[in-house]
């Protein structure tokens with residue numbers, strides 16, 4: 385193509401504070417305790433992150449029965465159910481908890497809502513690890529995945545229902561499901577602030593701005609990353625052709641042929657260097673102008689757990 389291609393970089397994109405914290409926890413555990421350090425499930429849903437930590441001595445397991453007695457195990461950012469915590473105590477393994485504080489907040493809400501006698505309804509995707517962990521907090525928690533699920537839901541007392549959401553859902557779809565739940569249960573109660581986390585909503589808002597101007601959107605992320613999949617959907621709803629790519633190697637030449645404006649973003653679990661490689665690839669493909677489209681600047685950080693906090697770091701603020 386003769387005219388310069390425009391590349392719109394959605395900002396914020398890529399790592400969030402919860403993912404950075406989880407990766408740092410595994411790195412510090414490896415430094416402080418030496419390899420191997422066991423990690424239950426993928427620490428974050430990204431193939432490159434997992435491979436890089438494996439090279440440094442992390443051993444990823446599906447369940448605690450694969451962890452030797454007395455070893456150190458890190459719980460992934462998506463959180464675990466109380467049954468997994470109880471199993472770890474029984475096995476006397478050392479646990480370092482990398483659950484994102486914003487997922488832990490949803491677990492606390494689940495317990496609080498159940499204690500006041502409400503049926504707890506979780507809006508989320510069946511089979512996702514975060515959903516498994518949250519559902520384990522309360523017996524009888526109900527999962528709702530769609531507006532149809534919400535409209536068909538029956539509960540013992542329609543006046544005593546509280547809702548929660550998975551942290552990485554699409555903001556617009558969740559609003560529609562919530563509206564349907566409110567229609568079914570006018571006295572529906574919920575958390576004081578949204579459970580969809582700041583990182584998920586910020587990345588979707590930035591990409592929505594980009595997608596309206598782009599012919600093609602490339603979302604860097606792994607296929608099991610919920611927030612990355614939601615970004616692909618947001619781009620498609622914005623009118624762009626959208627593809628999820630693990631890395632630059634997944635880009636097909638034919639996608640670029642008629643794409644004068646290419647939007648680029650990355651899910652919260654995808655490392656920034658993968659985005660850099662995509663931009664380099666686009667620059668190498670012909671004349672190209674790169675424009676950053678920033679909707680908000682993120683400043684959130686989370687404190688590290690005491691089990692790995694370096695002594696010289698002192699108390700950290702959690703915002």
Ligand code: SF4
Nearest residue numbers: 400402403484551581
């Ligand atoms: Fe935490 Fe949100 Fe990041 Fe998940 S996407 S780790 S909930 S900040």
